[in-house]
Amino acid sequence: MAKSELNPRTTKFEFLGPPGALAITIGVPFMAYALSFGCSEAVGGCPPQPLSFIPDRVVASVSNLDWWKGLWDTKAALIYLAWYTFCVLAWAILPGDRVQGITLRNGQKKEYKINAFSTFLLALGITSGIIYRYGPQAFTFLYERWIGFVTASVLMSVVQAAACYAASFQDGKLLALGGNSGNFIYDFYIGRELNPSIGSFDIKSFNELRPGLILWVLINISMACEQATRRGGLANITDSMWLVLAFQTWYVADGLYNEPALFTTMDITTDGFGFMLAVGDLTWVPFVYTLQARYLAFKPVELGPMWTAAIFLVNATGYYIFRGANGEKNDFRNGKNPKNLQYMTTARGTKLLTSGWWGLSQHPNYFGDILMALAWSLPTGFDTPVTYFYVIYFAVLLIHRQRRDDEACHLKYGEDWVKYKKLVPYRIIPYIY
Structure with missing residues (x-):
């Protein structure tokens, strides 16, 4: 070859080139x-207080050589x-x-x-x-x-x-x-x-x-x-x-x-x-x-017992979905189908699951991931939105990754991918998205 x-030379850019x-x-x-x-504790909290002084602090820091050395x-x-x-x-x-x-x-x-x-x-x-x-x-x-x-x-x-x-x-x-x-x-x-x-x-x-x-x-x-x-x-x-x-x-x-x-x-x-x-x-x-x-x-x-139990349940639900979906996928890719799951066969000969967790959405493992991410932020309480950065970022990341995968599968499977999306219309969260 x-x-x-x-x-081959890359001609299509991602991330806006x-x-x-x-x-x-x-x-x-x-x-x-x-x-x-x-x-950070050193700057007065999360986020630093008072908020109105943050721009002044940033300017003062980045204009100070000692801050950069630090x-x-x-x-x-x-x-x-x-x-x-x-x-x-x-x-x-x-x-x-x-x-x-x-x-x-x-x-x-x-x-x-x-x-x-x-x-x-x-x-x-x-x-x-x-x-x-x-x-x-x-x-x-x-x-x-x-x-x-x-x-x-x-x-x-x-x-x-x-x-x-x-x-x-x-x-x-x-x-x-x-x-x-x-x-x-x-x-x-x-x-x-x-x-x-x-x-x-x-x-x-x-x-x-x-x-x-x-x-x-x-x-x-x-x-x-x-x-x-x-x-x-x-x-x-x-x-x-x-x-x-x-x-x-x-x-x-x-x-x-x-x-x-x-x-x-x-x-x-x-x-x-x-x-x-x-x-x-x-x-x-x-x-x-x-x-x-x-x-x-x-x-x-x-948190106390009630909140602890509730947050634990959110995480357990997310993990159950995440591990169950990944288990089905890995078994299927290795030629196993213990649950007798339904699938469609593409013109390329590739088989795509259309039942089980993978019949509920195209990426049910991402849904489990998002639930777990939420459970990791909930223990911090609600005094600050900053500690919920992770779950927000992670949801955006997974949505972007799903869209990348969707584009790649369109190129790979053509009309078969269109048929598949009619069978499994939801992208990540069943009946919602």
């Missing part, structure tokens, strides 16, 4: 910092680098099965090592040992050096995206269909190479599951330790903090335990590895998704 046929890619490249780190400073913390950067190194070594040393991904355009299949869950357990074991031996105050450094860790993760994202972009020009590289436009800004953001690797070490799948996702849980634990230190011990951690910690730890553990399911997702099969995925995996997930726990560290909320 000719090089131009294997790696290069201007949109540049805006998001700048905007994602900016928003991570904005949430860090805008919901974004950097050498100790935090070294700890973050040690953490990333730990994840790489765990990937290399810990045993794990090897599974093959989907067949690529060049006819090859990548092989992936499966040991993210054991890496997670090892990290939890070490963390538990530190807290048990030295007390909760020994694990509050993530809270105390927060901005420094955010900066370290952004820097790591930039370095990785730049290195992968430069390496993508080597001969023999398989490029992402959406990241080969020839425009540096756009391709740097989207990701030019589909699966950048160092030997058998796949950079994209590694970043998707290990350093950011596991750090998400460790940060939550650090926030719980900060609250415990202030309130006189682990026994005094609030029920709201326990809910956030339990919900999000379970979600991460579930994703890591079901690691093979990652290799059929759009991130792995379609998107290249550029700044979009790098900063999403390394900065956005651990340092934005932990907003609720960070808020509760300095603003404890006592």
